[in-house]
Amino acid sequence: MGSEADITESPGIQCIGLSKAFPGGVEVIRPLDLTLEGGRTTALVGPSGCGKSTLLRLIAGLEAPSAGEVLIGGAPPAEILRKAGLSMAFQDHSLLPWRTVRGNIELALKLARKPADPRAVRDLVRLVGLDGFAETRPGALSGGMRQRAAIARAMVTEPRLLLLDEPFGAVDEMTRRQLADDLPRIWEQRRTTTLLVTHSIPEAVLLADRILVLSPRPARIVADLAVPLPHPHAPGVAATPEFNAIVQAVSAALARGMAAAKPLAAQ
Amino acid sequence: MIPTAKRPVSRPDYTGLLGVAAVLLVWELAGRALAGAYILATPLDVLAHILQNAGLIGRALRETLGNAAIGFAAGNAVAILLASAALAWPRSEPVVSGLALLVFCLPLVATGPILRVLYGPGNGPQITLAALAVYYTTFVPLLVGLRAAPAVWFDLVRxxxxxxxxxLRFVRARASLPYLFAGLQIAAPAAFLGAMVGEFTGAERGMGVLTIRAMRALDVSAIWALASVAAAVSILAYAAVGLLARLTLTESPPVILAPPPQPRLTGRHVPFGNAALVLLFALLIWWGAMEAFHLSAFFAKRPVDVWQALVTAPDAAETRVRLAVALGETSVFLLPGVAAGLALGAGLAIALMLAPALGAGATFVAVALRSVPIVATAPLVVLAFGRGAVGTITLVAVMVFFPTFVACRHGLRQAPGQVLDVFDSYAAGPVLRLWHVQIPAMLPAFFAAARMSVPASVLAVTVVEWLATGRGIGSLMALSASLSDYDLLWSSVVIVALLSVLGYAGIGVMERRILAVYAAEQVTR
Known part of the structure; x- marks a missing residue:
């Protein structure tokens, strides 16, 4: 079956006429057509409350669209959910407080019905800089450490599709830079299709191959920008004129989107 | 609501021991001062009585504990089943909760004798009453706990x-554990209370039987000794479940006394529809059980018999007048007692915020005394304050005071720290902090306690009327049971249960209005 092959490889994502309005008539996403290539990393950037997280939840199948459809590898999201081929790191870290960091990461393997893999868990704990905290419960960790544990949990099942909702919001600058070096390398090795929501334009440029800039609510795409920087990034890439040019382009697109939305908001 | 994962650094804390020592000292001194008044036995008298009658009390205790344990297990199993049913089929929740409340509001004083007739000799009534006394206090927090997880944990699973x-396996079961333990902790002494009330109805052995004998003989030392043993067992049971919770959990058990008001009501008529459904199911279960077990119509009255007794029978008007007079007598004790208990509980909790040093010891004593069963307290209060209005009102107030105090202490501590920091940054005094932050934060806990005080105070007032005063609805129920006037007994049960549910619902309505202003997130959730 074609869809199975697509999901086990690196599934592309298609949104066809996708829209979402919440009860009470609040329109969050205007009818949207979007195609994301499999095995690549895409960042969604936009102002607060514009519907980025809702779009992520629609793609994950956690929210039903008001109209239109989402196809992952040619099949509805339920198919990839059924095969546990998706992982999501939520804006709120969503760690279970009674499980240790290790227990929380292992939980993802249990939920995905995959065999225990202590080595993979250990490697991920080290990758996200939580060495020495594997047996600590979330209550004793800082906000940034919890978020890193949640990223490790999302990656342990080696998902084909990885959805990250502002995963570095509380992570300190140094760790964030380290993760920005390490994570794209792993995603590339595993050919993971990654969709990332972020507020930080430099972070989007560092992590993604492509950046979609969304307008204020109801969300529509105001810019679709490729990031032509080679991976892995050379040290000091963030100081190069190429990097800054992309940051400026995203920033300008965001500003355009905000300006275009103002007359609508005033109505 | 997520229970916080804070656990204080362990350091020996002697405030609780000091509190107990203070209580014992005051008790001993008061006992000596009142020597010869046949009111108070001193701790030394109590100890001497227990040592002299160790065998007798030991056998009675074993009997009561055995029945309480079986009732505890059965009642909690029912609570878990009910909560699971409400979870599996959310639309059934209002009806399941309503039926559970209605059964919990059945006055034990009347259900005891009825169960005795149904079961005959043996331990049936003791075990059933123990189960009836515990299932609601477990059902309520468990129902809250099974839903207490934030939505994102379910998103993760999905x-x-x-x-x-x-x-259920990875999130709800574990997330509800602190709530289950909070329920079991209250249930442990409640099972003991239920078993003792069951023994009042004509058992041959047990702590209840010894208490009745001691009261008839006006044996002050025996009354105080039995009350002390019952209190100690209750406190130990409460503490044992607390210890088990601390060993099992990483977070502290929450204090939950009543279910939150139904937040998902969508229409003006939905509550009335649900109430009608609850009533219909209650009548069906009542009638169905009687018919299924072929119970004799002489003592097992059906809904239609109660209707006849209250409405269509030739002496219906007389029955209604007798019930109204008895209810009037009871309400004279009940309402001031509840008001005093609520006011004193909340008032002392607030006052102790201004004197934190006293607070820790007082809370320990209150938490311990909250678990002392009413059947142990009633004879003591009657000895001390007499069989009149003062004794009865005091007993109802005591019954309401302890849970209200403990809940309000907990509620006051829920004041958000960051808001208090804002007040501190303006050097605002403790009274301003109390008025603007802590008392509003206490209101949900206060109302939860107020709602649960309805069945608790009805139990208290009917027990004391039955055991001591010889007036009011409790006495009428005891009298009608002993005279085999089952029409009057069943009518009393129905009226008391309905009035209790109405009182509970009435406080719920008031609560929603006040919480909509002071704790909107709890209402709109």
């Missing part, structure tokens, strides 16, 4: 394509 079974 993002791996898993469904409700995995939600």
């Amino acid at each position: 993002s791996y394509g898993r469904g409700r079974i995995a939600e």
